[in-house]
Amino acid sequence: MQTTPGTTDSASPDSAAYAPTDRTIPTRSADRASYDRATVHAILDEAYVCHLGFVRDGAPVVLPTLYGRVGERLYVHGSTGSRPLRMARGTSEERDPGLEVCLTVTHVDGLVLARSAFHHSINYRSVVIHGTAHQVTDPEEKRLALDALVDHVVPGRSADSRPADTKELAATAVLSLDLNEVSAKARTGGPNDDPEDMGLPHWAGVVPLRKGHEALIPSEDLAPDIKVPDYLLEL
């Protein structure tokens, strides 16, 4: 059951691009869309949380959550009692029905100020993934997924922390979502004012948003002989 990350229906993982589908071809600004695999991976790897959408009692639910990527497969985790995890697990009559999801990742890179109100925008990069998430039941894949989740927060971190024990593993459910039906979208550059507005007396340009992190805050109870590890200095 889906234990081979990289197996996709619509495009070979070795190909450079995802195959567009009805759901991943945008109705607007199609020139901003991309199906390039490396572009999609880079956007996914840079963000800290995704927004996971699913349908519950006919209504949409969108929750922010951590995730990790291993090749062509994403993982999200949660308590075994959480709603999306329970829904993906199914009932005893209906094993592993999966959960139809839309997983979206967005970076806001800058604020775009135009002379005209209409052309105000943001510079962004986003990835939208449609598909069916399945519960990960293979213990080896579950461990791999949890390592990926920790390494997504800080690359290299999973090797420098105590791995989950049997009790923690049992309390954690993991969903997998294969990268099949995927698109990226991005806006870059300055404002696109109409020619007749160029003489208006309003400042126009881009406010780039800050990235990166501030100074680390060690735990109050951290032993004084524990130095900041290299992978954090490189963050």
Next chain:
Amino acid sequence: MQTTPGTTDSASPDSAAYAPTDRTIPTRSADRASYDRATVHAILDEAYVCHLGFVRDGAPVVLPTLYGRVGERLYVHGSTGSRPLRMARGTSEERDPGLEVCLTVTHVDGLVLARSAFHHSINYRSVVIHGTAHQVTDPEEKRLALDALVDHVVPGRSADSRPADTKELAATAVLSLDLNEVSAKARTGGPNDDPEDMGLPHWAGVVPLRKGHEALIPSEDLAPDIKVPDYLLEL
């Protein structure tokens, strides 16, 4: 039709808190939930994009989009041809059916590194809103909404740009969503390692993420006599 921002069903806008519902009481970490109106407004006002979820052909769709707030009402906008806008408008047989949505806003404030992999987390603040979005048909409310959208990107900006003209207004559709069924959730502080892990030799603490913006980038074609306005210096 919904032309009075602030009219809510489940709680008076004058009350300090939103009334919890089945959908806004979390199954997990209920101690992190809040229904405080000022807390919710502050989280909404600080973010640049929301993630708007809706159901299309039975499947979830989650799209990042700009938004604005006026009192107890949120506005999102888009092309009159965009899918969620068309869906909210309905057909000639079914006028103004609205579109059931879940609108989520998330700030990632810091990365939480624990001694144990299991307790890795992020510090975040999020707001989740459930409700039915309706198309704004009143011209006056539509203008107010578009001003709110621009001022959400940069407070004070709508007064310093050319307002939308008739053609631009006609090409833009606006959805409103009242703040009725709303919850906030937040995690703050350091890692919550188990007592037996405190002696492990792993660095533990928080990596605070940077906020704010880098130096402004004026448009290449900006007239040299146009100075940076005060509201941008205060950003």
